[in-house]
Amino acid sequence: MSSDIILYELAAADDTRFSPFCWRTRFGLAHKGLSFQSVHIGFPDIGELGGTNRTVPAIRIGDTFVEDSWNIAEFLDEQFPDRPTLLGGPVGQGLTRFVECFTDKVIHPTILRLVSRDVFDRMDPYDRPYFRRTREEMLGMTLEEAQSTREQTVQAFRKAIHPIRLTLYKQPWLAGQAPGHADYIVLAAFQWGRLATDFEILAADDPISGWFQRGLDLHEGYGRKTHPRDGGPGFDGIGRWKNAG
Ligand SMILES: N[C@@H](CCC(=O)N[C@@H](CS)C(=O)NCC(=O)O)C(=O)O
Incomplete structure (x- = not known):
């Protein structure tokens, strides 16, 4: 199957x-x-x-x-x-839903602002007009304008995701002792950031970076x-x- x-x-x-x-x-x-x-x-x-x-x-x-x-x-x-x-049964599923909503409404919109023009440049030319039109509608500004303030945006973003850092001080994965869908949701967002731009979204010495690298190593380095x-x-x-x- x-x-x-x-x-x-x-x-x-x-x-x-x-x-x-x-x-x-x-x-x-x-x-x-x-x-x-x-x-x-x-x-x-x-x-x-x-x-x-x-x-x-x-x-x-x-x-x-x-x-x-x-x-x-x-x-x-x-x-x-x-x-x-992946979801860890009904309780895990409920908590993972929070991680999904946080990621969709806080992490993704901010990463879009950080990488909007860079990701456009790496995109398949077939996709570019559609991406520019729909994402500029979402952002309420041009891709270039959104990205132009990213030095300030990234500082605020690194503070906003502090609860992720605190969680990882207490346990190896967001899902607990083993990785689960909660980790993959957030790993996938940073994977997008890693592949869409050379701009440093996470500082190299950030504990979240350590978790991200471990995440990329999972399943025989599947994230790489x-x-x-x-x-x-x-x-x-x-x-x-x-x-x-
Ligand atoms: N809730 C959906 C969201 C998926 C989503 O928005 N995917 C983007 C690509 S990363 C997409 O297909 N966008 C279509 C569009 O912008 O028209 C999920 O979790 O799969």
């Missing part, structure tokens, strides 16, 4: 997988030890996948199509209960396998949606 999984995801101009929401699912599949086939789809074409959200990640397993990284994590726990859990040339699950027989690239 596992080799029949298709993951639909975005890719940069050089084919690097950089999408934060897609990395939530990439980490989840690696956590479950599931191989899959990565299919690159462009931003303008996501609606053609036939889902109701019009977002990626989305996965297809046989006749089952699941969209939204949260739904996918739940689905993987339900379908593969004998493999390490960001490009088809690096191998790893997902890059066997990669595909491309018809219009992308």
Whole structure:
């Protein structure tokens, strides 16, 4: 069953997988030890996948199509209960929902401001007009304006995420003694930052950086396998949606 999984995801101009929401699912599949086939789809074409959200990640397993990284994590726990859990049962699931909301509403919007023009430059040219239009609407300013104040933005951001630092002083992972979906949600956001820009979002001596590096090392360094040339699950027989690239 596992080799029949298709993951639909975005890719940069050089084919690097950089999408934060897609990395939530990439980490989840690696956590479950599931191989899959990565299919690159462009931003303008996501609606053609036939889902109701019009977002990626989305996965297809046989006749089952699941969209939204949260739904996918739940689905993987339900379908593969004998493999390490992602959400950690009902209590873990409830707490992980908070981590998701915090990440979606605090971490992602700020990282977007920090990397908006840099990520545009690394993006597949096919995606760029769509990205500029939709993200400038979101930001209420141009990509260039958003990024121009990033020296100040990053200082405030590093303070705002102090609860993550405090948590990691007390336990090795956000999910507790072992990594779970809560870690992957936040790791995926910093993975986006790492791949979208050379700008330093986290200081090298920040304890959150130490956790991030440990996270990239998980599952045989899976977080470092960001490009088809690096191998790893997902890059066997990669595909491309018809219009992308
Ligand atoms: N709640 C969704 C959000 C997914 C999402 O927003 N993905 C972005 C790519 S990183 C997307 O597909 N955006 C489509 C668009 O902007 O039109 C999830 O967790 O999967």
